[in-house]
Amino acid sequence: MxxxxxxxxxxxxxxxxxxxxxxxxxxxxxxxxxxxxxxxxxxxxxxxxxxxxxxxxxxxxxxxxxxxxxxxxxxxxxxxxxxxxxFAPFPETVAAVTGTNGKTSTVELTRQLWRMAGHHAASIGTLGVTTADERVTTGLTTPDIVTFLANMAGLKREGVTHAAFEASSHGLDQHRTEGLPVAAGAFTNLSRDHLDYHGDMAAYFTAKLRLFSEVIEDGGTAVVWQDDEASDRVIDLARERGLRLVG
CATH class of the missing domain: 3.40.1390.10 (MurE/MurF, N-terminal domain)
Incomplete structure (x- = not known):
């Protein structure tokens, strides 16, 4: 090129x-x-x-x-x-999950639900790159941007149509989840973590919010667990963006 x-x-x-x-x-x-x-x-x-x-x-x-x-x-x-x-093209449907806890299980369950619905699905996160046929370890919850995009493009070449990935606070802060269309994003919860990197809870939460303020494409969907104290801010931001809310 x-x-x-x-x-x-x-x-x-x-x-x-x-x-x-x-x-x-x-x-x-x-x-x-x-x-x-x-x-x-x-x-x-x-x-x-x-x-x-x-x-x-x-x-x-x-x-x-x-x-x-x-x-x-x-x-x-x-x-x-x-x-x-x-690196394009990528899988047609991409979803991301952020939050302190529950990202790994949520993306894996999403992959399995898609597979049961008849889609060729994959997930990327702490467990690595997982498809119905194999799992390859990457070593990071959210890989570096080159590895992330190369993996997504590789999944597309293998016929994957649906992919879910973990969007860590480090990955969001460092723009490691950018570039490809993200149709939906989920928020699980927020508690103290990674303050050695972010410095304080406000900066940590701001990094998480980038998924909803910038990464999800216009007209996309926000899935929010509403029983967390931080959920109201996520919901307000999703509404400001005009995202479809599920929760």
């Missing part, structure tokens, strides 16, 4: 893949350079360019030499949208 086809420009460089780890860059790989909690991907831009990256997605104030600088206010989001164009 030509870079211009992804950007809507006349850029002629060939794109062969996407990576957020400079060690995985090969000729034609678009590199995402992000500032993280432990490492700053911007520090590895020269290595990525030397390895053959034709373009680097990074913040506006980052210096990129030897490759096209795709500058964005939110580089992770911009990278996800470009990567989704590269």
């Amino acid at each position: 030509r870079l211009g086809a992804l950007l809507g420009t006349d850029a002629r460089a060939d794109v062969t893949g996407f990576a957020i780890d400079h060690r995985k860059v090969a000729p034609g790989t678009v590199f995402g350079a992000f500032r993280g909690a432990r490492f700053n991907g911007e520090d590895f831009i020269p290595q990525a360019v030397a390895a053959g990256a034709p373009a680097v997605v990074a913040a506006h104030d980052v210096r990129v030499e030897g490759a096209l600088h795709i500058a964005a206010d939110e580089p992770r989001h911009a990278f996800a949208l470009l990567a989704a164009k590269f």
Whole structure:
């Protein structure tokens, strides 16, 4: 695929893949350079360019030499949208589940219900990538964006039509669930967790809410367990978006 086809420009460089780890860059790989909690991907831009990256997605104030600088206010989001164009198509129906507890069981039960309804279904989450035929471990509740989109595209090639995935607070905060159409999202509950990363409960909840404010497509569905103290905020947000409410 030509870079211009992804950007809507006349850029002629060939794109062969996407990576957020400079060690995985090969000729034609678009590199995402992000500032993280432990490492700053911007520090590895020269290595990525030397390895053959034709373009680097990074913040506006980052210096990129030897490759096209795709500058964005939110580089992770911009990278996800470009990567989704590269990896598409995806399963026709995709649903996401967020909340402190119950994500794993909910996505697995959703997969099984879809299968019993006659659909070729899969789930992605803590248990790995699960289909009716196999389970492959990924090591993370929500994989990195490249792995996530590649897995979803692979499921589509295998004939999967329905996929459910766990949307962790880390994954939502780091835009690891972006790019593909998400028709429905579910909220299970909220309790103290991951404060070492988010800092406080407000930031933790805000990350969860991104599923309903930004990730679910317009006209989608929000499934909310109403017996949690945090549920009212989720319901209000879903109504503000005009999402169909089930709960």
